[in-house]
Amino acid sequence: MGPVTPTPWDLTGRVTANEPVSTGLLRLDVALPRTVGFRPGQFAMLNLTGPGQLVFRRPFSIFAADGETMSFLYRVVGRGTALMAALREGDAVDCLGPLGRPFLRPDADTPPALVLAGGVGLPPLHAWAEAHKRPDDLICFGGRDGGDVPWSLLDDRWHVSVDRADGVPPGRQAHEGLVTGLATELLAAYDGPRLVLACGPTPLLRAAAKLARDRGWPCEVSLEEHMGCGYGVCKGCVVPVLSDDLAGWRNATSCEEGPVFDAATLDWDRLGASHGGVA
Amino acid sequence: MGPVTPTPWDLTGRVTANEPVSTGLLRLDVALPRTVGFRPGQFAMLNLTGPGQLVFRRPFSIFAADGETMSFLYRVVGRGTALMAALREGDAVDCLGPLGRPFLRPDADTPPALVLAGGVGLPPLHAWAEAHKRPDDLICFGGRDGGDVPWSLLDDRWHVSVDRADGVPPGRQAHEGLVTGLATELLAAYDGPRLVLACGPTPLLRAAAKLARDRGWPCEVSLEEHMGCGYGVCKGCVVPVLSDDLAGWRNATSCEEGPVFDAATLDWDRLGASHGGVA
Amino acid sequence: MTLPIWWRTDPTQPVRIGPRELPGRIWTASGCFAYGLSGHDIRSLDVGSPYAGIGAVVTKTVTPQPRSGNPMPRLVELEHGAINSIGLENVGHAEFVEAVLPALEERGVPTVVSLAATRPDEFGPMCERLAEVGRGFVHWHGVELNLSCPNVAEGGHDFGSSPATVAECVAAARPHLPDRLLIAKLTPNVAQIAPLAAAAAEAGCDAIAAINTVLGLDIDLETGQPVLPRRFGGYSGPAIRPIALAKCDEIIRQVGVPVIGIGGIETADDALRFFALGCAAVQVGTAQMRDPFAAARMAAALRPDAATT
């Protein structure tokens, strides 16, 4: 896992900004009472209400941690994220993090990366791309349409794909189709082994893992498993990983051993079955 | 009970104002989608949150109903009233009312009134005093101190008493002591039988009832019993009234047969016992 | 509100349960809507009357003798529900059959009469008299035996937790109600509810109503004493919904008898959860206190054409 990860803190922060960065994504900035480090791929558990409302905190990848400000990108999908979108400047948010296993930190021997971020899978890989500006990396983001893409956050290293091309702003380019299609095109253009890093919907992760496996490349994927605690105590977030136990597999907590996993260690079949057969 | 009381409506209103009228009292104005009548002493059940927060609505005396605006005066004492104080202009409030038995509507034969309102017992009696401007009525309000008295709401018919005289604004007068003390003074000055009307803390109601009983005067008191439904279906709000049953008493729902009761029909001893012996 | 794709039932359409056809599947629960004579005058802009679209009002439980109930306070709001120890305050069976039942018939309120007793054999005479007075009534649909009120018996437990006693109660009532709906309402305060439901079904009841309140207690922090004078009370409201769903599921999957779901139903979504399990009808309790229109609004919201009207 490389060097020790930064100490996790449980801190009460104050919202300094909470605004859309695209039609589907919002950015939340929280000012914390002290600096907290993180490594790209790590997440924080956000306590969005006092006791009496949400029973659990919600996990969000850390998008950036700049001085005492920690930032997140999120999409409203349910009760917690709806409350999150209603947060106003000055509102309190308890923030427990950084937590979990980050994406690999590249060294001189690491092949150039193929980064595949789908939708709300952007934050950890954006953070990774910001932390490791290596010229040969191929960095891709896939959105629903032009409006869904947070263009202002994506510098020109980013290749963008969209399901539907409408809303792409003038002067920016987007491949029409899946982000894996974009990746295939890019790989054809840029030869050689790659470290594949993926975060996004399950089909994207599966495709990324297959692409790497077929070529014998290393691959890390970040899983979004539902979480109770985020710090390893409830066992509500497990995913099956291959092991040399009798059974051939064991449960790994995705909050501690993940959320970033070596794709080759995941038991993808069992993962599909235990997750309602998600493709 | 006199003429039929106005039809109760369950309406979703919008807050138009929510501001302090004294150090301890706030006034909430709610714009309803239609006109609703009321008789002084009647109350409304306010739904201060959606499902998932407060299980019951909260009962509040109707202070005024002017066109489509219904107004309340309240004090923050717990969870619900704290949420109430946080309401902002435009917020939704479900309002079920008017409910309950009002104070007596005076006719030509009704003796002049002695009105005793203590603290948050002001709204129904203020409404009564506004509805029936009879020159010989004695109208009293008792507050904690000068700051606690909503002077702007009290025209010069009102006699005011305060526990402590600090904070009485220049040009206004306040008797120092209990409101019952003030009443005794006034009764000495203005002779003759009276209809006693009281709303406020239990000791005030008891004192009012005793004062009336000792003199053989009619007396009505408004009780603040905890309520589940406010419209007679849960039997969680009962108070003991005298009856010619074998037992000598029976339960009356304070939301339907009250909150205003003829003081002579209440079983005051049993009331004390079943309410933790409140004096 | 969007209705889920699996939902195709109109809960305001007639439904047959046992020997009766009732006008709908959303009912009000016993003790939470009095005798069905309250609130008729309340109006709203969306649903005309609190009774609109309701399948049945289950009356406050009626006992052989009048009862004044337990001392106050006897209904306390908690964080996620309420706790009560009303103690079955009611007018008594005689006054009920003479004054209340005919008034309900006259008003056209679809009615199920809730009955409780302290001995199983008391149910027979009560049902007999009901059937006598109610003969020919079209809005009186039947009886719900409250075998589960935890507030009355000492310590909060009750005779409704033994299958044999449950069967006795049902058997006492059944012969007097050949053409009326007979429901056994069960307590959740047992290890397994299915054996009780099975005993009731075998003894001849047409449906099971589940659940009654869950035994609970809360403390007044200031005094350190229980909030209710009798310490225990019946816990109701949203907090108990998952418990109610579990009990209904246990009965439905283990016993072949129609189940009427009760417990923490506040919204149309909550009602759908019970229907998803296969409940024939549901009853709205505590939510009816916050909102006289709770059941009526649910019924309106669950009509498959609700989204489009």
Added chain:
Amino acid sequence: MTLPIWWRTDPTQPVRIGPRELPGRIWTASGCFAYGLSGHDIRSLDVGSPYAGIGAVVTKTVTPQPRSGNPMPRLVELEHGAINSIGLENVGHAEFVEAVLPALEERGVPTVVSLAATRPDEFGPMCERLAEVGRGFVHWHGVELNLSCPNVAEGGHDFGSSPATVAECVAAARPHLPDRLLIAKLTPNVAQIAPLAAAAAEAGCDAIAAINTVLGLDIDLETGQPVLPRRFGGYSGPAIRPIALAKCDEIIRQVGVPVIGIGGIETADDALRFFALGCAAVQVGTAQMRDPFAAARMAAALRPDAATT
């Protein structure tokens, strides 16, 4: 927070229960703080460590063999609590005694080991081996017998609902733990909990822990299916607090045995409610998941000098 006037106990002071003196009265509940080895690195500005001031960590339940638990999803948030069917995932007794228990001793974590089995006689050997390895350990205080996990046995019911079996389990464990605390943790999914507590006390346990989770079920509205693959799960969190208080009160008033209160304790106020009944200690479960410092903060807040420091 102002402490009520009746509260004069410092929950971070040593407390004697049975043969042991534990360092405090606020514990973490089994299954909600793993083995007591997680979260040590987490920091906060108010309370140094999640373990500060904690009286004991009750470990995740350990079974004779390792278990991988139930299929996912197995922990689902509900409106006022959570429902879980983890299925006792654990490393197994052998690995626990060899690797985990010594690590806990070394770290100085006050520990109570939770054990479960499918037959009463399995408790004997597990306790014997624990006592062997733990001989001389000062931070290992004892064992909590989990007689109540509703997720494992068929249909959600379990052998912990019969007084005779409870007594058998306690009797199997007791001889091997002459100088350690022996706690029987009971299920609330019974009509009366006092007889179970009495049986456990008579068989020699030092204290009763109550309650474990309440049997519950929730429906995924979209599919109409239960949210958990095994339908039922254990309901925990604030919603069950009044039920837990009722069960603790029943035991305390009917059986003369120390009670450790569990169920929906989220705040210092909630803990006080259990202490008001006379509980010797409390355990924090679900709340520990939202906040690693839940128990530690409660302990700090309940020190009588808390207001002034």
